[in-house]
Amino acid sequence: MKQNTDQMNRMKQRLLLNNLMKHSFLFLTLIALAVLVILIVQVFTQGIGWLDWNFLTSKLSLNPDRAGILGVIVGTILLMVVVGPVTMLLGICTAIYLEEYAKKGRVHSFIQTNISNLAGVPSVIFGLLGLTVFSRMFNLGSSIVAGGLTMSLLVLPIVVVASQEAIRAVPQFLREASYGMGATKWQTIRRIVLPASLPGILTGMILSLSRAIGETAPLVVLGIPVLIMPVPDSLMDDFTALPIQIYYWTLDAVLTAEYANLAAATIIVLLIVLFIMNSAAIFIRNKFQKRY
Amino acid sequence: MANNNLGVKEQIQQNLQKRNKRLMEKAVPLLLFTAAFISVLTTIGIVLTLVFDTFQFFRKVPFWEFFTSTDLSPLGKDPSFGILPLINGTIISSLIAMCVAIPIGLTSAIYLSEYATDRVRKLVKPMMEVLAGIPTIVYGFFAYSFVTPILTYIIPDLGAKNVLSPGIVMGIMIIPLVASLSEDAMSSVPNSMREGALALGATRFEVTLKVIIPAAISGIIASFVLAVSRAIGETMIVTIASGSSKNFTFDITESMQTMTAYIVEFTSGDAGSGTVGYYSLYAVGFTLFFFTLIMNLIAQYISRKFREAY
Known part of the structure; x- marks a missing residue:
C-alpha cells in the first residue's frame, strides 16, 4: 500500500x-x-x-527641425541599383554552374565550402576588403559604386544558396523531356530550368537586397566623409544611406538630443521598406512557387 | 532530303546557326565558371589584403608586443598597439550575449519542437524571423537609447556607454539563430524515438531531456558555436552602445571596445594611409577573421563528426 x-x-x-x-x-x-x-x-x-512629408523630401541639415532624408533615400536607391544587377548576375551564374555544370568533385565542393565560409565572414571584414580593393586599388573612393560592389560580395552567398535550392527543386523529368525534344543543355537551362526556378531565385534576391539595405558596417569602413551630404547625382558620387545616417545621428545625439528622434524616424522608414520587401518575397514564394 | 529544297543562302544560315549553337554550348560553362570563381576570388582577396597589410604592420610593431601588451593608444604621442583590450572587450561582450542567447534560444527551440501546437508554431516562427531580419544598426540604437537608460535604474553607476547593454541586446539579436538551428536539429530526431520513450511512460520533459537533446546534441552545440562567431563579428551594436574606451578592464558597467568597433572607429576617423595606425586596422581585422573562421570550422566539424544518423 x-x-x-x-x-x-x-x-x-x-x-x-x-x-x-x-x-x-x-x-x-x-x-x-x-x-x-x-x-x-x-x-x-x-x-x-x-516623420512627415517634409522629412522625406528635404535635404540633410544640421538643424534638426529642417533636416530631411531625401539624399539618404536617393543614396540607398542608387546603392541598390548597383547591388541588384551585380548580385543577381553573379549569384545566378554561380548557382547554375554549381547545380548544372560542375561535376560533383573537388572543384564543386571547394567552391561550395568557400561560399558557406564567406557567409560566415563578419561584415566589417568585407568593409576592409572594399576599402583596400575598390576604394584604394580601383580608386573608387567612397562612391556608390565602391559601396555597391562591396555590398554585392557580402550578400552574394545568400543569393547563391537560394538560387541553388530553387534550381535543385526543378524536377529531373522536365530536363529529360527537354533533352528528349532535342534541346541542348544551355537551351534546357534557359527555357526550362530558369523559368521554373525564377520565383525561388527572386525570393532569394529580395532577401539579399533587404540584407544589403540594412547593413551598415562595410559602408562605414569605406569612410563616408562628413555628416551633411548633398543629394548624389551619379554612381561615382559620395553618398550616405539609411543605416549610415541612423548611425551618425545616434552618435551625435550626445551633442543634439533631437538627433536621436531623427534617427528613430529614419529607422521607421528603414523598417517599413524592409517590411514591404519581405512581404513581397513571401508573396512571390506563395503565389508563384509550383510544387511538382 | 529536306535541305535540297532550301536555297544556298538558307543552308549557309542554318549551318551558321548550328555553329553558333555549338559555340554557345562551349562558351556558357566557361562564363558561368568565371562567375562562380568570383566567390573564390573574394576569399583570396580578403586573405591577401589582410595578410599583406598585417605584414606591413608587424614590420613596425613587434609581434610579441601586439599580442601581450594591454596598452592600446593608437593616436597617442607615443602610440602603442596591444590587442588584448580589444580581445578582452570582444570576449566579454560575446559572453554576455551568450548568457542571453543560449538559455532563451535553446528553450524556444525545445518549446517549438517538442511542445508547441502547429498553430502556435506558425505564429511564433515568423516573429522569430522578423527578429532575425531587423538590421543590427536598429538594435544598436535600441541598446543605446532604451536598454542603457533602463539598466541605469537597476545599476545607478552604469556608464552611458557600457558593455552590458550591447551584450544583452546582441544576445537578443542572436536568439533566432540559436532557436532555428537547434530546432532544426531537434525536429530531425525521428518520431519513432519520441514515441518509443513516451510509450514507456516518460513525460514530455523527460523525453526532451533524455532522448531528444542527446540525439540532437551535435546540432545544438554547432548552433552555439555559430552564435559565438556571430557575436564576435557583430559590429554596429557594440560600436554605438559600448563606446571606444581602450582600457583593459573586467568591469562590465564600463565602456569597452571590441575588435569590430576598433575597425569602425579607426576607418571613420582620419587614419592616413600608410601610418602604423592604418596598418593596425588590418592586424586587428586579421585577428577577427581568424577567430570567426576557427569558430565556423569548429561548428562545421562538430555537426559533421558527431551527427547521429538515424
Missing part, C-alpha cells in the same frame, strides 16, 4: 515538473517576442512625430 502511494507521489511530481517546464519554456520564448514588440513600439513612439 505504502509503495503504491510512493509511486503515485512520484508520478505526480514528474507530471508537475513536466508542466512547470512546459510553461517556463513558453515564458522564455515569449520574452524574445516581447522584446521585439518593445523595440518596435519604442522606435515608433520616439520617431513617428518627426
Whole structure:
C-alpha cells in the first residue's frame, strides 16, 4: 500500500515538473517576442512625430527641425541599383554552374565550402576588403559604386544558396523531356530550368537586397566623409544611406538630443521598406512557387 | 532530303546557326565558371589584403608586443598597439550575449519542437524571423537609447556607454539563430524515438531531456558555436552602445571596445594611409577573421563528426 502511494507521489511530481517546464519554456520564448514588440513600439513612439512629408523630401541639415532624408533615400536607391544587377548576375551564374555544370568533385565542393565560409565572414571584414580593393586599388573612393560592389560580395552567398535550392527543386523529368525534344543543355537551362526556378531565385534576391539595405558596417569602413551630404547625382558620387545616417545621428545625439528622434524616424522608414520587401518575397514564394 | 529544297543562302544560315549553337554550348560553362570563381576570388582577396597589410604592420610593431601588451593608444604621442583590450572587450561582450542567447534560444527551440501546437508554431516562427531580419544598426540604437537608460535604474553607476547593454541586446539579436538551428536539429530526431520513450511512460520533459537533446546534441552545440562567431563579428551594436574606451578592464558597467568597433572607429576617423595606425586596422581585422573562421570550422566539424544518423 505504502509503495503504491510512493509511486503515485512520484508520478505526480514528474507530471508537475513536466508542466512547470512546459510553461517556463513558453515564458522564455515569449520574452524574445516581447522584446521585439518593445523595440518596435519604442522606435515608433520616439520617431513617428518627426516623420512627415517634409522629412522625406528635404535635404540633410544640421538643424534638426529642417533636416530631411531625401539624399539618404536617393543614396540607398542608387546603392541598390548597383547591388541588384551585380548580385543577381553573379549569384545566378554561380548557382547554375554549381547545380548544372560542375561535376560533383573537388572543384564543386571547394567552391561550395568557400561560399558557406564567406557567409560566415563578419561584415566589417568585407568593409576592409572594399576599402583596400575598390576604394584604394580601383580608386573608387567612397562612391556608390565602391559601396555597391562591396555590398554585392557580402550578400552574394545568400543569393547563391537560394538560387541553388530553387534550381535543385526543378524536377529531373522536365530536363529529360527537354533533352528528349532535342534541346541542348544551355537551351534546357534557359527555357526550362530558369523559368521554373525564377520565383525561388527572386525570393532569394529580395532577401539579399533587404540584407544589403540594412547593413551598415562595410559602408562605414569605406569612410563616408562628413555628416551633411548633398543629394548624389551619379554612381561615382559620395553618398550616405539609411543605416549610415541612423548611425551618425545616434552618435551625435550626445551633442543634439533631437538627433536621436531623427534617427528613430529614419529607422521607421528603414523598417517599413524592409517590411514591404519581405512581404513581397513571401508573396512571390506563395503565389508563384509550383510544387511538382 | 529536306535541305535540297532550301536555297544556298538558307543552308549557309542554318549551318551558321548550328555553329553558333555549338559555340554557345562551349562558351556558357566557361562564363558561368568565371562567375562562380568570383566567390573564390573574394576569399583570396580578403586573405591577401589582410595578410599583406598585417605584414606591413608587424614590420613596425613587434609581434610579441601586439599580442601581450594591454596598452592600446593608437593616436597617442607615443602610440602603442596591444590587442588584448580589444580581445578582452570582444570576449566579454560575446559572453554576455551568450548568457542571453543560449538559455532563451535553446528553450524556444525545445518549446517549438517538442511542445508547441502547429498553430502556435506558425505564429511564433515568423516573429522569430522578423527578429532575425531587423538590421543590427536598429538594435544598436535600441541598446543605446532604451536598454542603457533602463539598466541605469537597476545599476545607478552604469556608464552611458557600457558593455552590458550591447551584450544583452546582441544576445537578443542572436536568439533566432540559436532557436532555428537547434530546432532544426531537434525536429530531425525521428518520431519513432519520441514515441518509443513516451510509450514507456516518460513525460514530455523527460523525453526532451533524455532522448531528444542527446540525439540532437551535435546540432545544438554547432548552433552555439555559430552564435559565438556571430557575436564576435557583430559590429554596429557594440560600436554605438559600448563606446571606444581602450582600457583593459573586467568591469562590465564600463565602456569597452571590441575588435569590430576598433575597425569602425579607426576607418571613420582620419587614419592616413600608410601610418602604423592604418596598418593596425588590418592586424586587428586579421585577428577577427581568424577567430570567426576557427569558430565556423569548429561548428562545421562538430555537426559533421558527431551527427547521429538515424
